[in-house]
Amino acid sequence: MIVNKKQACQEALVHRILTLDIQPGSTLDETLLSEEYGLSRTPLREVFQKLAGDGYLMLNENRGTKVSSMDLTSMRNFFQSAPMIYAAVARLAAENAVGQQIEDLKHVQSLFRRAGEESETQDMAMHNHRFHRIIGEMAGNPYLSPSLNRLLIDHTRMSQMFYKPINSKERLLVWEACDQHDAMIEAIEKKDPGTIVNLTIKHWELSRDKIEKFVRPDPLDVDMGLQQAGE
Amino acid sequence: MIVNKKQACQEALVHRILTLDIQPGSTLDETLLSEEYGLSRTPLREVFQKLAGDGYLMLNENRGTKVSSMDLTSMRNFFQSAPMIYAAVARLAAENAVGQQIEDLKHVQSLFRRAGEESETQDMAMHNHRFHRIIGEMAGNPYLSPSLNRLLIDHTRMSQMFYKPINSKERLLVWEACDQHDAMIEAIEKKDPGTIVNLTIKHWELSRDKIEKFVRPDPLDVDMGLQQAGE
DNA sequence: ATAATACAAATTGTATACAATTACAATACA
DNA sequence: TGTATTGTAATTGTATACAATTTGTATTAT
Secondary structure, three states, X not given: OOOOHHHHHXXXXXXXXXXXXXXXXXXXXXXXXXXXXXXXXXXXXXXXXXXXXXXXXXEOOOOOEEEOOXXXXXXXXXXXHHHHHHHHHHHHHHHHOOHHHHHHHHHHHXXXXXHHHOOOHHHHXXXXXXXXXXXXXXXXXXXXXXXXXXXXXXXXXXXHHHHOOOOHHHXXXXXXXXXXXXXXXXXXXOOOHHXXXXXXXXXXXXXXXXXXXXXXXXXXXXXXXXXXXXX | OOOOHHHHHHHHHHHHHXXXXXXXXXXXXXXXXXXXXXXXXXXXXXXXXXXXXXXOXXXXXXXXXXXXXXXXXXXXXXXXXXXXXXXXXXXXXXXXOOHHHHHHHHHHHHHHHXXXXXXXXXXXXXXXXXXXXXXXXXXXXXXXHHHHHHHHHHHHHHHHHHHOOOOHHHHXXXXXXXXXXXXXXXXXXXXXXXXXXXXXXXXXXXXXXXXXXXXXXXXXXXXXXXXXXXX
């Protein structure tokens, strides 16, 4: 079996970045990684350039390569542009999707559902990522896809955080998201742009609320610390 | 004076691509260009990777790098997504622009107007390109800017074609576009998102009509070829 | 004459040595 | 004690030699 070491390295890095195995903002060591993936520095640097172009990494002249950070500004920009891009891409996907792509989407969705059933949160996030990238491919618009893909990078990295602790209440939300995926597939098959845009907005709002809930959880009872003293 | 050869090479290539000096779809010769810009192939290839990431070039494994093509599909996708992205970016620009950026924008606009007065069509296209990129920078949304910048690449390349032959009727359209730029600057200074979105749509429609007119010119008189024979 | 094959040339990809730059630590100085 | 300064180590950038792949051409067989 012939494998392309360079491509394997690239995919491995993408996976490690999306799963937060390599944290946002952390520096990548050329020498270390080139040894780890059995490449010399030249092709590894080309991988870096490619991943930087896709928005995974940031190259800083003479001072190394960092994983794209996720600070407050990024989050604000993310929430500002995600719904518009997601909706636009979904509409185009419904208009332009071809058979093979729909098959791929169904397959990834089945993997996503299974990961949900088995509470494999990391797999869930990755299959979800792939699901939405396929929708991007269906849209087939090279002017929009770079924006979509950048949004998905950060969306997936965020979801790694909030998928983790699943209580029974939150578990219901997972099934809801999963069912939305199914409905989206159906709308794409029927080439129904109106429906998929609505579904996409709902899907976005579900995810957004989940993120918001994670960032701003229910506050602790203000009396908590006072009970003993006050009682 | 210290110059960064690599960066100079990159900027030169961008300029040559945007001005159609290197045509869409044409292949780039690594050896030739590395000699031309006094670099070895390694850093030149890194420039290629960067420009490919920005949408100027396409890298094909083991079969060279080509300038991004502009075929019928690209055009369709372009017209489909440009208004949405332009409008969204303009709105964010009005909301987020800072003083220095507004100064830069005014300066580029003065260069654009002068180029128009002197009918330097190539300069016009390039200053116009810079004008709209600055608006992209003002928006400061890293999720949208890659889409905007890709649109601008192809928009500028198209405008190289249709700016060229300026008759007195078309000249008026140039002044109209120029005045729209001024109005846009004003709206940005006033932080007036509503106005700039409207202006941007109008500006887009003007440009779109111009492209359409170029692609589908007034047809020749159908009797032209028959006059002699029929008379 | 056409198609298939083999060989040569050109092009692209990778490894490695070397140069340039930055980061860090030790020392000198205020 | 705190701040410059210098030298050294580590990291990043570039050139070049070499390997792999593709492209073009000539030769052979059908």
